[in-house]
């Protein structure tokens with residue numbers, strides 16, 4: 517079987533076109549959605565992601581602000597910067613680029629962001645709402661995966677979804693979102709024995725382990741949908757995922773590439789959450 521490619525580049529563009537219309541409607545009511553991105557330190561991948569977020573904001577006609585700090589910034593200074601953004605009427609979304617330097621406790625910083633501006637969906641209140649299936653900002657990567665499945669016409673209800681990975685920002689919310697769409701969900705992770713036995717049962721396999729090309733065709737059931745959230749560098753420093761694309765592509769029914777699959781959706785859904793936040797503010801003002 518040869519698989520259909522799920523392009524995050526194309527689906528992301530389609531969603532951004534829809535967002536452009538919502539942004540225009542907001543502008544007609546004198547609201548420009550504004551995103552503040554906080555970068556601490558010099559991590560080169562983080563710098564690239566932050567710059568791409570700013571470029572995407574600009575392309576959509578949104579307001580973007582970058583707060584860039586040296587890596588020795590204290591936790592208190594960071595929290596103070598967040599408090600000031602919480603009170604800034606031009607800013608509808610606040611994002612702290614992860615990972616943070618070691619002296620800063622991630623959970624403390626994320627909890628300082630106002631839940632109303634938490635466009636990453638990482639605040640404990642928003643995580644709780646997501647778990648309860650209430651309306652809230654969804655974490656951008658799993659939200660993007662759900663959109664890839666939806667726009668590709670892939671049925672979720674009644675399917676067995678296996679999520680490999682249990683991080684707070686991808687694995688855990690990913691399983692929840694699939695469960696809310698009536699999939700039967702199994703979580704697997706680095707301590708799961710007999711991983712292959714489990715992945716071979718998956719109709720939908722989402723891989724977020726951070727290990728280069730770990731999932732080869734012998735882990736995949738014929739006709740499965742394979743979503744690769746991994747972002748690694750191979751021995752030639754080329755970007756690649758957790759899935760061995762060349763071996764899996766002839767077995768899967770649908771597959772995401774790396775690059776060009778899940779990655780571009782992360783930024784698109786961040787824009788969607790920021791636009792949603794601006795619309796929420798408008799609703800509250802009425």
Ligand SMILES: Nc1nc2c(c(=O)[nH]1)N[C@@H](CN(C=O)c1ccc(C(=O)N[C@@H](CCC(=O)O)C(=O)O)cc1)CN2
Pocket residue numbers: 564565611612613614615636656657685747755774775776777778779780781782783
């Ligand atoms: N506060 C957050 N920090 C981090 C998040 C997040 O969602 N919120 N996710 C990742 C990094 N990330 C966004 O921040 C991100 C990663 C990758 C991509 C992407 O578009 N990847 C491209 C390839 C890009 C390249 O060439 O390097 C692709 O897959 O096609 C976007 C966003 C950790 N931190």
